[in-house]
Amino acid sequence: MSTVVMTGCATGIGASTRKALEAAGHKIIGIDIRDAEIIADLSTAQGRKQALAQALEQSGGMLDGLVLCAGLGAQFRPVGKVVSVNYFGAVELLDGLLPALQRGKAPAAVVISSVASAHLPWEKNPLAAAFESGDEAAAQAIVSAAGEQGGNLAYAGSKNGLTVAVRKRVTAWGQAGVRLNTIAPGATETPLLQAGLQDARFSESIAKFIPPMGRRAEPAEMASVIAFLMSAAASYVHGAQICVDGGIDAQMRPTQF
Ligand code: NAI
Structure with missing residues (x-):
């Protein structure tokens, strides 16, 4: 059985991914603010340090996989937490867990970015x-000072930074023998999306964000792609960002890819 550390496993895409990975035979060590093996707040440096220490302890310092799902939406306040969880909460775990992944069997990591990473x-x-x-x-100060634009800046900016951080690690991780990819979901029916729809500042733009397929995604439609990227069937997929968005990225940016 392989051992996979996952963040954000309590709800939404993460909860669905946990189920899919468990069904594929992986043992999950979850990190979240609730309903997880490791309860840790990834919005603080102390929480991330604690999460890393406990993940290494519970895995015996050897990991076969890592899935980083934890994230906050543009509506979350204080807005500085959005950059802390979405960017620092992912990048610090990537770097901190690479040595344990190197000791694993056919190791792979998947990071949940967003179609917003290209905005x-x-x-x-x-x-x-x-x-x-x-x-x-400094990142927190920039988004806090952005007034009404702070939420969108924090979300799109942190997801852009996250995809760039993954792409910049592609050589080191390839040489370490650990595959590393991102997925870029479009609007997916989760508590994060519901919170945005219930917030007057964001509801209209989210409601209008309907892709060519004419509907939003279900979390299981993200989980199946993540499970593929974690499997041997994806053994040559490394450094990719896979849009799982019903076609909205191609619709918005047909000449850029
Ligand atoms: P969600 O709100 O259902 O799940 C987020 C998870 O992160 C939850 O389990 C939550 O408890 C955890 N989390 C939040 N703050 C945390 C903290 N400080 N420390 C540790 N864990 C924390 O939302 P959803 O939609 O499933 O989001 C999963 C990922 O997918 C996020 O990174 C999100 O940005 C991304 N995404 C979601 C889209 C959507 O439309 N739902 C679209 C594009 C990307």
Whole structure:
């Protein structure tokens, strides 16, 4: 049986992915603020340190997989937590768990980014410098000072930074023998999406975000792609971002890919 650490396994895409991976025979060590083997708050440096220490302890320092699902939506306040969980909560776990993954069998990691990662290109991402230097306080200050735009900036900026961080690790992880990929979900029926729909600042834009397929995704439709990326069937897929979005990225950016 292989051992996989997962963040954000309590609800939504993460809960569905946990089920799919367990059905495929993986043992899951979940990290979340509730309903998980490791209860930790990934929005703080202390919480991330504790999550890493417990994940290494519970896995015996050897891991076959890592799935990073934990994330906060644009509506979440304080807005600084959105960059902390979505970017720092993922990147610190990636880096901290690479040595344990290197000791695993056919190891693979999947990071849940978003179609929003392409809405704010890296060259125009106001958070890029803070991410490059690992300056969490500076990133939080930028989104906090952005007023009404802070939520969208924090979400799109953190997801853009996350996909870039994964792509920049592709050489080191390839050489370490650990496959690393992202998925970019479109609108998916989860508590995060519901919270956005119930927030007057975001409800209209979310409601209008309907892809060519004419409906939003179910969490299981993300879980099946994540399970594929974690499996031997994806043995040559490395450094990819797979859009699982009903066609909305192609519709919005037909000439960019
Ligand atoms: P969700 O709200 O159902 O799940 C998020 C999970 O992260 C929950 O289990 C939650 O407890 C956990 N979490 C939140 N804050 C945390 C913290 N401080 N420390 C540890 N765990 C924490 O939302 P959903 O939609 O399943 O989101 C999963 C991922 O998918 C997120 O990264 C989200 O950004 C991404 N995504 C979701 C989309 C959607 O339309 N639902 C679209 C694109 C990306």
